[in-house]
Amino acid sequence: MSSDEPTPETLREHIEHTRDELGRTVEALAAKADVKAQAREKTAAVKAQAAEKAALVTGQIRDRVEHAAHLASDRTPAAAAAARDNRTAALVAVGAAAVIAFLLVRQVRHARGHK
Missing domain, CATH: 1.20.5 (Single alpha-helices involved in coiled-coils or other helix-helix interfaces)
Known part of the structure; x- marks a missing residue:
């Protein structure tokens, strides 16, 4: 050797x-x-992100409604106008939350469809 x-x-x-x-x-x-595991991870991430955004939007709606209620309690024309403006913003926020929920459901269904 x-x-x-x-x-x-x-x-x-x-x-x-x-x-x-x-x-x-x-x-x-x-x-x-492992496509199934990757889909589960992606679904979990999307759910967490949607829940976080929904919580944020819900908090913003709550704050705006409380603010509008406080202004409306003054019973002045300016307070009534501000309450109407805040109601519009609250409706827009609810609409945004609905769109987020729709996208989340669509993402989950899409992920399940590719098992």
Whole structure:
């Protein structure tokens, strides 16, 4: 055996290292190929994002309604006009929340349709 030839122990270590790398590569490829898991993750992310936006919109609506109620309690023409303006903004916010909910439902149905 010349000094350039690897020892049996070196060959075993190289084989073991190659097997480990191959195992990690196979696991990574399997994870990328798991479309169902990716769809579940995407659906969960969309649901969380929609819930966050809905909570934000709900808070904004609540604040505007409380503000309008406070202004309306003054019973002045200016307060009545402000209450009407806030009601319009609240209706727009409710409409936006409805659109978000619609998009969420559509996304979930689309993800389920590709199982």
